[in-house]
Amino acid sequence: MPKTSLDFLASxxxxxxxLIGAxxxxxxxxGRIVETEAYDREDPASHSFSGPTLRNAAMFGPPAHTYVYRSYGIHWCLNLVCREEGHGAGVLIRAIEPLEGMDLMRERRGLExxxxxxxGPGRVAQALGISSAHNAMATSVPPFKLLPAPAKVKVISGPRIGISKAMDQPWRFGLEGSRFLSRPFR
DNA sequence: TAACCGATTAGCT
DNA sequence: GCTAATCGGTTAA
Structure with a gap:
């Protein structure tokens, strides 16, 4: 229990x-998180924008918990809820540098x-074995393990991917120079 | 009908 | 090496 635990109550x-480098x-x-995106309540691109529904309920639950949703009817995507309970903000985990359990991830993805x-968010969920069964779970207890990033990570930012609203907000973040990003920053 | 996407294909530098 | 286009499913406005 590191005292430098992540503060999920910030913006x-x-x-x-x-979360980059965590x-x-x-x-x-x-492995190590190398790409993330922010989504907030007053954010037209966020699932929480129009208030709670059955699907996005976890986004309005306690922070540091998961929000898992089905994307385009095919993939699962993993978010971590932030801000205070009931607010409706979260972080989409878009890419991870694979470090632990490589064989299992290769098997799940059917890829070398x-x-x-x-x-990519769908790929992350598939490799980590995430599904709806992992929705609204605390990230501080098993099967999850979340370790803060080291102090000196270099983070870059840019517009989010796959959205058509609020394009001006640079709410996509990435680990500078990482070759495990879903797409490069420019 | 548009979406917080991935696999594939076809084209480019 | 890269980008753009296409299509496949579900969800919810």
Whole structure:
């Protein structure tokens, strides 16, 4: 229990930036977070924008918990809830540098190429074995393990991917120079 | 009908 | 090496 534990109560972009470089494991499988995106309540691109529904309920639950949703009817995507309970903000985990449980991740993804194992939110969820069963769970207890980033990570930012609103907000964050990003920053 | 996307294909530098 | 286009499913406005 490091005293430098992550503060999920800060603003969504702040929490999102600080998650870059953090280590995320599920049942000991995962690695270092290298790409994230912020979503907030007053944010037309956020699932929480129009208030609570059955699907996004976890976004309005306690911080440091998960919000898992189905994307385009096919993939699962993992978010971490931030700000105070009931606010409706979260961080989308977009890419991870694979470090632990490589064999299991390769098997789940049906892929050898390490660079593409977790390069994208749907890919992250598949490699880590995330599904709706992992929705609204605390990240501080098993099967989850979340370790804060080291002090000196270099973070870059840019517009979010796959949205058509609030394009002006640079709420996508990445680890500078990482080759495990879903797409490069420019 | 548009979405917090991935695999594939076709084209480019 | 890269980008753009296409299509596949569910959800919810």
């Amino acid at each position: 969504a972009p702040e929490v999102t930036r600080r 280590t995320l494991l599920v049942h000991g499988v995962g 190429e390490i660079r593409l194992l977790c390069a």
